Amino acid sequence: MQTRRLGRSDLEVPVICFGCWAIAGGVWWGEQDEQDAIDAIHEAIDLGLNFFDTAEGYGAGASEELLGRGLRGVRDRAIVATKASPNHHSPEALKQACEDSLRRLDTDWIDLYQLHWPNREVPFEDTWAAMEDLIEEGKVRVGGVSNWGPGDLDEILRAGHPDVDQVSYSLLFRAIEYEIKPKCIEEDVSVLCYSPLMQGLLAGKFASPDDVPEGRARSRHFSKERPGTRHGEEGAERETFDAISAIGEIADEIGEEMTRVAIAWLIAQPGVGSVITGIRNPDQARDNAAAADLTLPSDVIDELRQVTEPLKAKLGPNADMWEGESRIR
Numbered sequence: 453m454q455t456r457r458l459g460r461s462d463l464e465v466p467v468i469c470f471g472c473w474a475i476a477g478g479v480w481w482g483e484q485d486e487q488d489a490i491d492a493i494h495e496a497i498d499l500g501l502n503f504f505d506t507a508e509g510y511g512a513g514a515s516e517e518l519l520g521r522g523l524r525g526v527r528d529r530a531i532v533a534t535k536a537s538p539n540h541h542s543p544e545a546l547k548q549a550c551e552d553s554l555r556r557l558d559t560d561w562i563d564l565y566q567l568h569w570p571n572r573e574v575p576f577e578d579t580w581a582a583m584e585d586l587i588e589e590g591k592v593r594v595g596g597v598s599n600w601g602p603g604d605l606d607e608i609l610r611a612g613h614p615d616v617d618q619v620s621y622s623l624l625f626r627a628i629e630y631e632i633k634p635k636c637i638e639e640d641v642s643v644l645c646y647s648p649l650m651q652g653l654l655a656g657k658f659a660s661p662d663d664v665p666e667g668r669a670r671s672r673h674f675s676k677e678r679p680g681t682r683h684g685e686e687g688a689e690r691e692t693f694d695a696i697s698a699i700g701e702i703a704d705e706i707g708e709e710m711t712r713v714a715i716a717w718l719i720a721q722p723g724v725g726s727v728i729t730g731i732r733n734p735d736q737a738r739d740n741a742a743a744a745d746l747t748l749p750s751d752v753i754d755e756l757r758q759v760t761e762p763l764k765a766k767l768g769p770n771a772d773m774w775e776g777e778s779r780i781r
């Protein structure tokens with residue numbers, strides 16, 4: 453599989469990453485068959501999709517533990533990324549969180565350690581100094597951030613150089629194009645795209661907003677009337693489903709699956725290091741890995757951009773998928 457180097461580091465990763473949030477199951481994702489997840493991990497490694505993203509926060513450690521079990525005996529062939537929750541950003545807490553993640557992942561090192569959301573109560577330079585200690589000690593290879601906006605990036609860049617910013621980016625959520633992606637390109641920070649299928653919306657599973665399960669209808673695309681939303685906004689349900697139909701038509705015209713088209717479009721965007729697709733079973737691993745071989749013609753890339761412009765305009769530059777008052781600054 454095609455690989456890209458992250459930021460200024462020497463870490464080369466495949467253009468597609470296996471997102472491990474959904475395999476934790478739970479309230480947001482529903483039941484997960486554990487063997488399916490382990491088989492998916494093995495299948496992915498065989499396909500060269502050997503880059504895995506998890507977090508201490510996914511299922512309160514359950515996702516890290518499951519990934520650790522899946523990688524038993526094949527850890528050397530995998531690249532593991534995890535994240536420290538914002539309440540663990542003081543130097544002592546970060547070091548303890550790293551130890552806890554290493555234990556759950558059953559490994560001696562983390563390839564990419566990310567600060568999951570900014571914690572502005574702790575000076576970024578203190579957190580980053582602890583990250584650099586972890587790198588020095590060989591527990592972490594490369595450090596990064598997630599959900600950092602241009603202001604926070606400016607501040608942390610005074611302390612050091614995170615090699616990635618993991619943010620939400622998909623055809624249905626292009627907010628980072630306003631300010632965050634240009635900033636990342638300028639500063640050599642690779643963009644890792646999360647929720648590239650907009651949590652299944654771009655798999656064409658749902659014909660209307662009412663079909664979307666509660667846990668997945670919490671984003672700013674959906675009306676504030678839907679249970680579980682926190683954004684207080686009217687949403688953009690019509691624009692979202694118009695965009696899904698238009699993307700589906702383009703995929704049909706070129707004879708491709710919409711999921712693969714959505715992933716391939718992101719891979720083609722400047723600044724993108726890797727696309728983190730949530731995967732729950734071996735079929736999804738195979739399907740999504742195949743997107744790495746799909747090169748979209750430039751007119752199709754442009755057409756996909758055009759049909760998603762109205763949605764981009766409606767949702768605006770707030771890169772926070774869930775909150776009206778952005779936590780990403």
Ligand SMILES: NC(=O)c1ccc[n+]([C@@H]2O[C@H](COP(=O)([O-])OP(=O)(O)OC[C@H]3O[C@@H](n4cnc5c(N)ncnc54)[C@H](OP(=O)(O)O)[C@@H]3O)[C@@H](O)[C@H]2O)c1
Binds near residue numbers: 648653735736
């Ligand atoms: N840093 C952050 O704050 C943050 C936030 C969100 C996510 N992430 C990371 O990004 C990863 C991906 O994001 P995500 O899980 O939110 O959303 P996603 O990748 O947009 O969507 C994942 C869902 O899409 C469906 N899917 C995937 N491949 C498919 C295929 N080939 N055919 C049909 N359906 C398919 C599955 O739905 P079913 O469940 O219905 O099978 C899967 O659960 C996460 O696992 C996590 O690692 C990070």
